[in-house]
Amino acid sequence: MTNQAPIPVIVNGAAGKMGREVVKAVAQAPDLNLLGAIDSSPEHQGKDAGELAGLSEPLEVPITNQLEPMLGYVAGERQGPPGVIVDFTHPDSVYDNVRSAIAYGIRPVVGTTGLSPAQIQNLADFAEKASTGCLIIPNFSIGMVLLQQAAVTASQYFDHVEIIELHHNQKADAPSGTAIQTAELLAELGKTFNSAIVEETEKIPGARGSLAEEGIRIHSVRLPGLIAHQEVIFGAPGQIYTLRHDTSDRACYMPGVLLAIRKVLQLKSLVYGLEKIL
Ligand SMILES: NC(=O)C1=CN([C@@H]2O[C@H](COP(=O)(O)OP(=O)(O)OC[C@H]3O[C@@H](n4cnc5c(N)ncnc54)[C@H](OP(=O)(O)O)[C@@H]3O)[C@@H](O)[C@H]2O)C=CC1
Numbered sequence: 001m002t003n004q005a006p007i008p009v010i011v012n013g014a015a016g017k018m019g020r021e022v023v024k025a026v027a028q029a030p031d032l033n034l035l036g037a038i039d040s041s042p043e044h045q046g047k048d049a050g051e052l053a054g055l056s057e058p059l060e061v062p063i064t065n066q067l068e069p070m071l072g073y074v075a076g077e078r079q080g081p082p083g084v085i086v087d088f089t090h091p092d093s094v095y096d097n098v099r100s101a102i103a104y105g106i107r108p109v110v111g112t113t114g115l116s117p118a119q120i121q122n123l124a125d126f127a128e129k130a131s132t133g134c135l136i137i138p139n140f141s142i143g144m145v146l147l148q149q150a151a152v153t154a155s156q157y158f159d160h161v162e163i164i165e166l167h168h169n170q171k172a173d174a175p176s177g178t179a180i181q182t183a184e185l186l187a188e189l190g191k192t193f194n195s196a197i198v199e200e201t202e203k204i205p206g207a208r209g210s211l212a213e214e215g216i217r218i219h220s221v222r223l224p225g226l227i228a229h230q231e232v233i234f235g236a237p238g239q240i241y242t243l244r245h246d247t248s249d250r251a252c253y254m255p256g257v258l259l260a261i262r263k264v265l266q267l268k269s270l271v272y273g274l275e276k277i278l
């Protein structure tokens with residue numbers, strides 16, 4: 001451990017399921033300093049972010065919905081490394097949050113899913129112009145990176161593949177950001193999957209799932225009792241090869257989040273995907 005000043009960190013969405021985990025993880029990391037906890041939820045305004053996250057001692061960091069003043073405050077701290085904002089909010093607000101952070105020179109680490117390809121490209125252009133690091137990570141768990149790597153390998157040998165993603169029923173976006181990224185990675189091979197051998201009719205629209213890139217289908221399941229799960233199923237005559245990842249605790253994302261906070265300071269542009277910074 002060096003004796004450098006700690007990295008100032010803001011958590012956006014600090015009262016949410018992921019935000020609370022991030023508050024705990026940041027508070028317990030000696031090289032990070034939680035300076036701000038933002039959340040729009042009215043019932044949590046003014047509460048201590050640490051107590052809300054289940055820590056035994058208060059962190060003396062109150063939850064506030066004042067994003068811009070907080071960005072200005074952290075940007076004004078001229079000593080030590082630049083600030084980082086970790087975003088686990090909502091698909092509808094993440095684009096504006098990230099634009100604002102970059103405008104203040106605060107480095108975004110984005111876990112929130114649901115950004116469109118055009119929005120990601122706009123943010124990449126904006127980050128490039130500002131020479132500011134920005135990380136967009138659809139899934140922070142190492143297990144998912146390994147699953148995706150195995151899926152890319154398998155896709156060289158199988159021509160038929162479908163993805164099933166299963167999540168808790170409080171999830172706002174579908175398909176999941178992880179499933180979209182998985183399909184993108186398989187599509188990079190440049191071949192078309194799942195050539196039809198019969199003419200299909202959907203008797204109920206959506207029965208065959210959503211059609212992602214290169215013919216890959218994604219099916220989204222939403223149920224209470226689930227956290228986050230994904231299967232990639234490859235088929236060929238006489239065999240099925242299934243890859244599956246299960247999340248049982250959101251703590252699984254924290255090593256990836258902490259790594260991203262440290263790595264984003266070394267970047268000068270937008271990087272998409274945990275696998276790029278491992
Ligand atoms: N990349 C990854 O590894 C992972 C990504 N995710 C993604 O992270 C996002 C958040 O997930 P999760 O924590 O489960 O969701 P939650 O709904 O539990 O938490 C989101 C929190 O953000 C608040 N919020 C909503 N809009 C804003 C805003 N504009 N400004 C500030 N706060 C806001 C919400 O308040 P209110 O409830 O009042 O709306 C809520 O407290 C989702 O997109 C999810 O898909 C989740 C897990 C892992």
Ligand SMILES: O=C(O)C1=N[C@H](C(=O)O)C[C@H](O)C1
Pocket residue numbers: 113138139167171175176177178179227228229
């Ligand atoms: O909403 C969630 O919970 C998750 N969202 C991310 C996604 O959309 O891929 C990551 C993980 O699947 C959990």
